[in-house]
Amino acid sequence: MDKSFKIKELNLFFKDYDTFSRGDLYAFYLQFDKELKETTFRWRIYNLKQQKVINTVARSIYTLSSKSEFYPAIAAKEEKIFSTISRQFPMLKGCIWNTNIVNELMLHIPKKSLTIIEVENEAIELVFNFLKNEGHKNLFFQPGEKEIQHYIASLENAIIVQSLVTKSPTQLVSKTTTTTLEKLLVDIYSNKNLFSTYQGTELIHIFNKAYDKYILDFSKMLSYASRRNKKKELIDFLETKTDIQNTYAK
Structure with a gap:
């Protein structure tokens, strides 16, 4: 240079x-x-x-730059699912990730996990039916609170098909479009029913550990939180619950 x-x-x-x-x-x-x-x-x-x-x-x-960039591991199962969807719907924007990638940020490692598949809103049902016809089990279409409690909570691994928020911050890892750290944190914070395992003191630990270990773009994170109508709540959480300095959350 x-x-x-x-x-x-x-x-x-x-x-x-x-x-x-x-x-x-x-x-x-x-x-x-x-x-x-x-x-x-x-x-x-x-x-x-x-x-x-x-x-x-x-x-x-x-x-x-003293911290690492966050590149989540993509399991063969998720890579195969994403590849199959991409071949069937080549123009479709989507994202896939498994909650196992959160484990390194946690105090207590859960035995169960979720595979999250997000696609553009108009194609959710098409993708869901396609995966169902492909023989995937434990598949759920934008589950509500009761479905999460009565069915998903008892499964070792469920596959959730839901809407991809516009302009979601994603990244390409191993030819698979997956979540960024900023998106991951906002999603876990925002959907408390689906990600109930990661709430409370565990959520605070996840945010603190993510900040300590990885490069975190707060502008990107808060912009995405705004699109999920969670920006003010998230800023309050960062300022009152975590060890992250207030200047980052402005």
Whole structure:
């Protein structure tokens, strides 16, 4: 990387900062270039993020890259299901993940798990019927509270087919579109009936562990929470229940 990026100096200067603002970063570079242009600075920020020198944690708020990116493991079963759906509906947007990926963030590991399949709203029933005809068992179509309590709760693994929220933050892992950490946390927080195992003190631990271990983009997370009409609730939860600093939740 170009010497003008001052990577060594940047890491030394911000090493004791949990986060720093765009203004802080600009002031840092002004020490070396009093006539630094805004366009040059924007390009520099872009490259710093691309090279994983800094990470975005909120709008115009950054941190040095010392944490790992979250790439959930995709089991062969989920990979096969997603591949089958993609072949049958090649233009369909979808996402698949299993609650086993939450285990590393938990205090008490559950014996049961759920496979979550999310697709565009207009195709939910088509995908559900397709999977049913393919012979998949323990398959549920957007289950309600009673169905969750009376049927799903007693199963070792159930497959849930439900609507994919528009502009959901997903990622591609092993040729399979799956959840990001931001989406995972918001989904568990938002759907308390389906994810009852992960509530209470366990939920607090999950959020704290996720923040400690992985890069977490709060702008992305709160934007998704807003689309689920949970932004204000989630911010209150972050500020009053977790160890995450308040500045991230603004």
